Amino acid sequence: MKRRDFVGLTGLAAGALWLPVIPGFAGDLVDPMRLLEPGLDVAAKKRLADVALNAARAAGASYADVRIGRYLNQGVFTREKQVQNIVSSESFGVGVRVIANGTWGFAATNTVTDAGIAKAAQLAVQIAKANSKVQKEQVQLAPQKGFGEVSWKAPIKINAFEVPIKDKVDLLLATNAAALSNGASFVNSVLFAVNEQKYFASTDGSYIDQDIHRIFPTFGVTVVDRGSGKFRSRSALSAPMGMGYEYLSAKAEDKVAGPQGSDVIGYKNSYDMLEDAARAAKQAKQKLTCKSVVPxxxxxxxxxxxxxxxxxxxxxxxxxxxxxxxxxxxxxxxxxxxxxxxxxxxxxxxxxxxxxxxxxxxxxxxxxxxxxxxxxxxxxxxxxxxxxxxxxxxxxxxxxxxxxxxxxxxxxxxxxxxxxxxxxxxxxxxxxxxxxxxxxxxxxxxxxxxxxxxxxxxxxxxxxxxxxxxxxxxxxxxxxxxxxxxxxxxxxxxxxxxxxxxxxxxxxxxxxxxxxxxxxxxxxxxxxxxxxxxxxxxxxxxxxxxxxx
Known part of the structure; x- marks a missing residue:
């Protein structure tokens, strides 16, 4: 999607830079296309990690580890027939943790250069030495062998960031429509996607590159009885998962029925958002007149x-x-x-x-x-x-x-x-x-x-x-x-x-x-x-x- 189309779709134009308070979202607001840009390659990460480890040891650390992290987040927010907001963010930097004089020290920087990383490592050691003056017992670590250069990647099939924003918006608005057509008075829906690109290195001899993905589609449905003013709600029965966009493929074999007579459907490794929203509206409406439990x-x-x-x-x-x-x-x-x-x-x-x-x-x-x-x-x-x-x-x-x-x-x-x-x-x-x-x-x-x-x-x-x-x-x-x-x-x-x-x-x-x-x-x-x-x-x-x- 082009930047111009993205801004137009949100309907916020100059307000597109506005960011609500969203737990777990950190970093700078970015164009969603930036989420698809490759980060540093593994060789560059290893070189920078060694800068941190060497600087920490030279400053007096008995142990050090460094984490080079790129954290990508996206949230698409809708209500009834409109898009409320689309937020994409990126955070990139380095954290250095050390033990010096038997005490922990930590410092971080978003100046990802040799000088910036070395300075953070030296500061972490200074903090550890300062902390050691009040430390009563020295830190003792369980032994851990180094793993050399290794990697791990979440077994995703579709990177959620590669799916056009229009497709995500269409899914959420269709979800809202399914709820409204089945009796909902109000409905909001959200799709969160997260990618953690993390590189870890330590003086134990590990250099670990990992690519982690998570996704969370959810909604809330409310039905109002205009006559009495009573209202009832039901939220999505989705689960956030360590998967890609394939989670929204809605495979029939992943549906699990509740007990006969309950009108409940559970989901395993895929999720039917439209079906769940339609059922949520019906159940919220039924709640208005159902029996109140006897304690x-x-x-x-x-x-x-x-x-x-x-x-x-x-x-x-x-x-x-x-x-x-x-x-x-x-x-x-x-x-x-x-x-x-x-x-x-x-x-x-x-x-x-x-x-x-x-x-x-x-x-x-x-x-x-x-x-x-x-x-x-x-x-x-x-x-x-x-x-x-x-x-x-x-x-x-x-x-x-x-x-x-x-x-x-x-x-x-x-x-x-x-x-x-x-x-x-x-x-x-x-x-x-x-x-x-x-x-x-x-x-x-x-x-x-x-x-x-x-x-x-x-x-x-x-x-x-x-x-x-x-x-x-x-x-x-x-x-x-x-x-x-x-x-x-x-x-x-x-x-x-x-x-x-x-x-x-x-x-x-x-x-x-x-x-x-x-x-x-x-x-x-x-x-x-x-x-x-x-x-x-x-x-x-x-x-x-x-x-x-």
């Missing part, structure tokens, strides 16, 4: 798109070792799952709960070949048959808990931010016995089926919580009977996971995820996926969110 104890059957958020908050965050050790106490809380609690061997969940951490799963948001401190990524157990067996750790944390290697879950949102421990993909393993969603529902006498994630609340120790959803259906004597509204469940982490009675098999396994998970001070954002199959939880306390206390 009480219910067996819950939770769709993967809903369960992902509960996994994220009640397992992902409380098993981050830095949170367990109190490093996040000033910002996002601590964790009930302390080292002392783990040592007691209390069950985190029932025997059916097997939760894995990984940075490997294809198409997941967290999938990379190496993390941001040059550790080869892997899969490991967090909860095994209901017992907490491990945490999420990086190189300067492993020795604290008596382990000899990092888990490979270190990440930084950009070249100008220091890397630290971030949540890998955290997923509930599906059941090993053949089990369909209908068969899972068949065993429920009194229950509720929930799809989609809604509002939630959880305390700073990730223990007491409340979760809502997008759509709810009553289950009576093994069958879906009617849609419900105003549903949320209140529980605590141990009570919830110990109520787990089993999951559907691998055929129902799907990824949910989050594009912007915040953590740290200054805050950083990361993307993470959570996989599961539809899962049953027995005797959970359900409240009515519309009732006054």
């Amino acid at each position: 009480g104890k219910y067996d819950l059957v939770l769709d993967p798109h809903h369960l992902g958020l509960t996994i994220h908050e009640s397992v992902g965050h409380p098993t981050e070792l830095d949170r367990v050790l109190g490093y996040e106490a000033n910002y996002a809380g601590t964790s009930f799952a302390t080292l002392e609690w783990k040592a007691k061997g209390q069950p985190y969940g029932s025997k059916q709960v097997n939760i894995m951490a990984d940075k490997l799963q294809p198409y997941s948001l967290g999938a990379v070949g190496w993390d941001d401190e040059g550790v080869k990524t892997k899969e490991w157990k967090i909860i095994d048959e209901g017992k907490l067996v491990d945490y999420q750790k990086i190189r300067d944390q492993a020795l604290i808990v008596g382990q000899k290697e990092s888990d490979g879950c270190c990440y930084s949102q950009s070249w100008q931010d220091v890397q630290f421990q971030r949540m890998p993909n955290i997923s509930l393993k599906p059941g090993t016995s053949k089990m369909s969603v209908d068969e899972l529902v068949k065993g429920v006498d009194k229950g509720i089926y929930i799809a989609g994630n809604g509002s939630f609340s959880i305390d700073q120790q990730r223990y007491n919580s409340q979760f809502g959803g997008q759509v709810f259906y009553a289950i009576e004597k093994g069958k879906i009977t009617e849609m419900l509204e105003d549903v949320a469940y209140q529980t605590n982490t141990l009570e919830f996971w110990n109520s787990c009675a089993g999951s559907c098999d691998q055929s129902d396994y799907r990824l949910a995820g989050f594009f912007n998970d915040g953590k740290g001070q200054p805050s950083q954002s990361s993307a993470v996926s959570h996989g599961s199959a539809t899962t049953r939880f027995n005797n959970v306390n359900v409240i009515n969110t519309a009732r006054k206390i």
Whole structure:
């Protein structure tokens, strides 16, 4: 697309340079065609990396790593029949992290020249030496071999930035039209695309080039009853994915039906945005007149798109070792799952709960070949048959808990931010016995089926919580009977996971995820996926969110 056409399409002309506050978007606004320009070649990156490493060692660093990063973002925003905004941004620079006098130091620069990079490396060492005057214990890194010159690329088929903006706009406006023609009063839709071009090098002897892609199509639909003034909404049941534009190819084999009678369709490795928007409008309209839930104890059957958020908050965050050790106490809380609690061997969940951490799963948001401190990524157990067996750790944390290697879950949102421990993909393993969603529902006498994630609340120790959803259906004597509204469940982490009675098999396994998970001070954002199959939880306390206390 030509620059003139791009500006004309947005309808903003001189206002095309306006940028709303969008989490995860950083850098300079650029013409979208710039996102297709090649960055530095690998040889140039290696030469610049060696400048940083040599300068750091010469200044007194015992260890150094350097990250050369080019971060590309694009967001297309629409509402009803109009384009609201199109934003393309690029950020490029270098971050240098060192250990000097047993203490961390970090500095970054967007002056990507020999002199600029050497100056950043020297500054990082100066900061480390200054910090060492108040450091009580020296940093100890788990050993890590160098990998030499290696690379990893996300297995995408279509680079989202190569798709003309007109095609993206047409898709979003067609999505809006599908919702409006099925009863929506208002609808907005968005398409986000991200490309991280990251080069890592360290004094351990690694030179790692990685090309990472993510995509997130989403929308929100609202239906208003003009007579009563009541309104109801439903958001997209899409998941952000570590894929290219092929995610929007809408393959029939990737659709997974909810239980019979629920009118819910889930999606695996492709997504039908128009179909989901049309169904969202119908369901939002149905919510206006459906029955409000009667509070009480219910067996819950939770769709993967809903369960992902509960996994994220009640397992992902409380098993981050830095949170367990109190490093996040000033910002996002601590964790009930302390080292002392783990040592007691209390069950985190029932025997059916097997939760894995990984940075490997294809198409997941967290999938990379190496993390941001040059550790080869892997899969490991967090909860095994209901017992907490491990945490999420990086190189300067492993020795604290008596382990000899990092888990490979270190990440930084950009070249100008220091890397630290971030949540890998955290997923509930599906059941090993053949089990369909209908068969899972068949065993429920009194229950509720929930799809989609809604509002939630959880305390700073990730223990007491409340979760809502997008759509709810009553289950009576093994069958879906009617849609419900105003549903949320209140529980605590141990009570919830110990109520787990089993999951559907691998055929129902799907990824949910989050594009912007915040953590740290200054805050950083990361993307993470959570996989599961539809899962049953027995005797959970359900409240009515519309009732006054």
